[in-house]
Amino acid sequence: MTRVPSVFLFLLLVFLIVLHQSMAAAHHHHHHSIVSETCKHSANGDPNVNYTFCVESLQSVSKSKHADLRGLAIIAARLAKADAKHAKSRVKTLLKAKKMSRYRKSCLQTCRELYSDAMASLRDSVKLIKAGRYGDANVYISSAVDAPGECEDSFKEGSIKSPLVKENHDLFQLAVIALSITSRLG
Ligand SMILES: *[C@@H]1O[C@H](CO)[C@@H](O)[C@H](O)[C@H]1NC(C)=O
Numbered sequence: 001m002t003r004v005p006s007v008f009l010f011l012l013l014v015f016l017i018v019l020h021q022s023m024a025a026a027h028h029h030h031h032h033s034i035v036s037e038t039c040k041h042s043a044n045g046d047p048n049v050n051y052t053f054c055v056e057s058l059q060s061v062s063k064s065k066h067a068d069l070r071g072l073a074i075i076a077a078r079l080a081k082a083d084a085k086h087a088k089s090r091v092k093t094l095l096k097a098k099k100m101s102r103y104r105k106s107c108l109q110t111c112r113e114l115y116s117d118a119m120a121s122l123r124d125s126v127k128l129i130k131a132g133r134y135g136d137a138n139v140y141i142s143s144a145v146d147a148p149g150e151c152e153d154s155f156k157e158g159s160i161k162s163p164l165v166k167e168n169h170d171l172f173q174l175a176v177i178a179l180s181i182t183s184r185l186g
Pocket of ligand 1: 050051052053056
């Protein structure tokens, strides 16, 4: 009489443990893969996207583990904006140098302007993504994608070495990643 319920309870317990473990595993797997899957997709779709850089950048934000594609687009745009801000403050420091050619100074001022505009565009793009206006967000992010190249071009035209190669490389990467993710929304 009493054996049947206890066997039943034992089996139920085993079932619940197995269920719990498989759910935890699925949960963990999901967390691991959203960033890498998204970056793989971006790198396959755009030769400019560096997969490793993409994964490292997005993983630097802990929220990315729980994000969906739209959340990752917002995270990427915010990372790009923070990078434009960093680049702008680097230019500010470079502009403090006492001796510099007028040409170099004008390049730095051009880049400062470009970074400011990129920051504003990326800030607006986050608002547009949140409002579901993905096409408009793409336009804003695209203008930020162009900024680092335009900055580099100003130095190239005067045949002087750019002091902002790293800043421009990182900003380009982050903006391209944000663009690639945002263009998949909607
Ligand atoms: C891609 O990004 C990683 C991490 O930033 C870097 O180490 C690597 O050199 C990059 N690869 C290319 C081809 O730029």
